[in-house]
Amino acid sequence: MRIPPAVTQRAAVGLMWALTILTLGVLLFIIAFILANGLPHVTWTFLSTSPESMGRAGGVLPMIVGSLWVAGLAVLISAPVGVATAVYLTEYTREGRLTAVIRFGADCLAGIPSIIFGLFGFVFFTITLGLGFSILSGALTLAIMVLPTIIRTSEEAIRAVPKSYRDVSYGLGSTRWQLVTRVVLRSALPGISTGVVLSVGRSISETAAVMLTAGSALGFPHSVFQSSRTLALHFYVLSREGLSMPNAYATASILIIAILLINLSAYALMRRFVAKVV
Amino acid sequence: MKEKAIHVVLMLLAFSAIAALAVITAFIFKEGVPIIAKVGIKDFIFSSDWYPLEGQFGIFPMIVGSLAVTAGAMVLGVVLGLACAVVLTQFCPQGMVAVIKPSVELLAGIPSVVYGFLGVVILVPLIRDYLGGPGLSVLASSIVLGVMALPTITSISVDAFQAVPRSYREGSIALGATEWQTTHRVILKAARSGIVAAIILGMGRAIGETMAVIMVAGNTLDVPHSLLDPVRTLTSNIALEMGYSAGDHRQALFATGVILFVIIMILNSIALTVSRRRVRKGAAR
């Protein structure tokens, strides 16, 4: 017997929606579960003190600072390189062998797992360059890791700037560099920032690569040459070694809230960009 | 003159991605290949004896482990990921897109340690109590990795679906096909290579994930025989032992990284070729 198309249609659409709603449900559940268990323990003291007895007690201030250092520095290194790459690909060269090679590099880099970045950062930055387990080693490793994201989002943002602006700017006697800095980057800025903000999020979330490069020192970091445990790694250690469930939940809550804020601002920037360019 | 200098500087910076890739490859291989040569590639890959202290390095169980959890993850990731992509591009009112899309992106943003943690506190006890076994298992890892690979699959297939010309859809509907028939006979077919690329990149994401799997996989050194057995993956092998390894042992961990790297590169190049073919086909149309 043949099932009438109208029935399959309804069944299939229903199933697709059910699966989508299941996915959204998983997301909501994750957020709600962590926040419900963790938020009550996120107190001012927790945010503003250092951990005691390996994190069984005390707070996470050094980890917050460590995370900010590592992620901030990573993006600070990666953003100029990534944006420069995007500018080069879009404004300074034509599609050809050269761009194919650059794009291939970025695409491959994007697929490499973070543990490989960790291994690389470990031999290259901590040992070969002698930076040791340090914020700088971690940041440099993460900078390479987020580079493809920054390149891709910047390139998309730059390509979205109308071609006619180039005619206008060149027609008014601007040099290429003036066109790039005054017209193209200015118009593409919200789009580029989206990529940068998402990269900050990715850097804050990252654990494996950071573990092998920034180390896991518990102390308050005073310079980028010191080792510092990030929030994500601290959370891993707390939960894995069963040191303190409340503190683990609280740390996870801080991470989740940070990621929520980051994604929200990325989204807001993107909407602004779309409204402006289109 | 100044323009020329800027041009050169930008070009050099643009090469940093490919340069980084080259340096990473060089260092991973430099550290890992000697031990593979010493042990012999065949033994390294096909031996099940991993006794680093006795100098026995066989990673067969971890290769099987990685492939097993990835396969399991793909079942879940592909079903959920494609469903989301189909809903987002075909059946969803514009207003809902503005909710679903950022949500899926948010799913990609949640730290992997959080996924692993939830796996441990929720999934593992459930599996242990209702299905048996230790709970820490291929199944638990697959579920966690499936959810983690989902956003990759969704976002790349959404791009593939959106690249299908609107006229295909309208033409099919005009011929009296239902929305579902259109989606499944016309759009899924036209976007096929994009979907394949999405799935392969999702696989790459799953096979490369480390922290979440360490937490839920159990990490035993045996080849798993059922979904409920614990496993150790290539990635967790590296992350678990890196802290206290030295000498040959450390090199063997890098060698594990080499194998992982090679697998990922193969997956990447398949995805790149497939999606490039799609671009070329799209341009010819």
Place this chain on the structure above:
Amino acid sequence: MTQVPSSNGGVEQAAEWLMRRQPAAPAAYCPVDRPAKMRIEDFGAAFDGTEVLRRLNLEICACERLAIIGPASGGKTTFLRSLNRLNDLNPGFSKTGRILLDGKDIYDRAMDVAVLRRRVGMVYAVPIPLPWTIYENIAYGPRMAGVAGRGRLDAIVEGALKSAFLWDEVKDRLADLATNLSGGQQQRMCVARVLALEPEVLLLDEPCSGLDPISTAKIEDALLELKSKYSIVLVTNNTKQAARASDRTAFFLMGELVEVGPTSQVFTNPTHHRTADYITGHFG
């Protein structure tokens, strides 16, 4: 020759406005013994090997308004964009022959393209305001040329807007987004943006194609004023506009210059039958 334009579109107000306008000043031609502002010598252009312009010879004189007419795809835009080397942006572009500005080849290696484009300014078929304020739009060119200082820029912006007959309409809203102006205002702003650089040659590519009769008339008025200072090349697909707003007219057909002469002569007594066909509308 002055032609009273028909009020096609039936806008009475527009017709009235057009009637009140002063008649065009008597046409001034390039004296043969004086070097032209721009000289086009055997110029040819191609995109990806496909010839678009063939062996063009033409002079653009100081203080004249040269209209270029002709059917679509005749190479008019390509010609204009060759005059300030905007075609260089297109990777497939190649050219033969020479274009001289004040006797110097603009395609010479020694020519600074940025300076050339300041001297030969261009207005496009559709207004393209950059997504900034009116002030920033007008000041952009001078700033890129190195002009700094609020006072000097203020003066330039005011002067440019006045020359484009836009000052009175926007003087209180210079800090508004240029994209909020009406289409006609935007196009005059684009003219002002070019004038802010005090170019020597002004190229306009169908600048009125999207505008209503009143805005069109305002732009034509501005051109008449401007011709005392600049050489103006006006591409138009509106033969009536060519007739009333130019001193000389050139007819382009399929990449070739069919004829060029005083506008009155081209319109009343064309030497080439194809020109006649086009002007009378018998052209396919």
